[in-house]
Amino acid sequence: MLDTRNNYHQIIKWIATVAITTLTVTVCFSQTYHTQSIIGLCMTLLLLCVIGLSFNTKTIQHFRPIILFCSLIYFGFIVGGCPCILFYFQGFILFVAGNTAFWIPFVTIISILILSVIFGPVWCGWLCWLGALQEFIFKQNKWKILSSKKSQKILFYIQTLTFVVLGLWLMIAQRPIICTYDPFISIVRLKIFNWVGYITVPLLLLSSLFIYRPFCRIICPIGWLLFVLKYLPFTTKLKISRCTDCKKCHAHCHFNAIQKDKIFHTCNFCGECKKANCNSIIIQ
Ligand code: SF4
Numbered sequence: 135m136l137d138t139r140n141n142y143h144q145i146i147k148w149i150a151t152v153a154i155t156t157l158t159v160t161v162c163f164s165q166t167y168h169t170q171s172i173i174g175l176c177m178t179l180l181l182l183c184v185i186g187l188s189f190n191t192k193t194i195q196h197f198r199p200i201i202l203f204c205s206l207i208y209f210g211f212i213v214g215g216c217p218c219i220l221f222y223f224q225g226f227i228l229f230v231a232g233n234t235a236f237w238i239p240f241v242t243i244i245s246i247l248i249l250s251v252i253f254g255p256v257w258c259g260w261l262c263w264l265g266a267l268q269e270f271i272f273k274q275n276k277w278k279i280l281s282s283k284k285s286q287k288i289l290f291y292i293q294t295l296t297f298v299v300l301g302l303w304l305m306i307a308q309r310p311i312i313c314t315y316d317p318f319i320s321i322v323r324l325k326i327f328n329w330v331g332y333i334t335v336p337l338l339l340l341s342s343l344f345i346y347r348p349f350c351r352i353i354c355p356i357g358w359l360l361f362v363l364k365y366l367p368f369t370t371k372l373k374i375s376r377c378t379d380c381k382k383c384h385a386h387c388h389f390n391a392i393q394k395d396k397i398f399h400t401c402n403f404c405g406e407c408k409k410a411n412c413n414s415i416i417i418q
């Protein structure tokens with residue numbers, strides 16, 4: 135039963151990869167859609183497919199820090215952090231609210247969501263420069279703050295509330311509102327734009343030092359959407375099968391997403407637990 139399901143998943147992954155490759159090639163040679171943002175989007179989606187397809191191989195794991203680093207350097211420091219995934223989220227909500235000018239953010243978010251269903255939340259674990267920035271600042275420590283099962287549940291409720299409030303605020307404001315207060319932009323541009331930045335920038339830097347990816351787990355609306363997707367029965371996710379309770383994989387998971395014989399919703403498909411050489415963690 136599990137094998138049939140895995141074969142079925144594998145076929146869908148290949149179909150998605152071929153479709154995105156065809157789209158990327160078509161866009162690159164097309165005169166009509168030959169814009170930097172659309173080519174960039176196609177390339178990103180293609181990379182997401184390639185990572186998703188090769189997730190189970192050991193070689194790709196060595197490239198994760200390099201991919202995250204390149205994403206942070208290019209999208210963060212070179213491009214100046216704009217547009218980031220938070221801008222796309224805002225555009226997505228505004229498009230849903232009727233503003234069709236934001237069709238590119240809408241298509242971007244829908245594509246990431248669909249590919250996350252097919253490949254798992256590879257976006258967060260491998261490509262998002264906001265996640266990369268927090269990950270590179272983090273220093274492993276003995277306290278394991280906000281990692282218990284109970285605190286992860288509470289964080290999920292806080293993130294749900296943030297998502298609802300942000301969504302409603304965007305619909306009422308009818309324009310992107312996060313950008314002015316975005317601490318990530320201030321960090322990559324080495325400039326604080328308003329008084330809010332004097333609070334949020336140090337808060338983000340300090341919390342990221344002691345807590346693994348605090349923004350992803352408390353505030354990010356895309357992270358919340360990807361968490362929720364994991365509750366769909368057909369979404370690709372990690373699962374523990376025939377666990378011997380040796381707990382070797384626990385040490386590798388900074389999210390503390392591995393709880394006894396279950397993988398919690400916070401798993402971002404980073405694949406670090408694969409370094410424990412345990413065959414019990416499988417993709418389903
Ligand atoms: S949760 Fe948000 S900020 Fe974190 S990696 Fe995912 S999209 Fe990026």
Ligand code: SF4
Nearest residue numbers: 387401402404405407
């Ligand atoms: S269980 Fe933890 S270490 Fe493994 S892929 Fe998920 S977040 Fe990464």
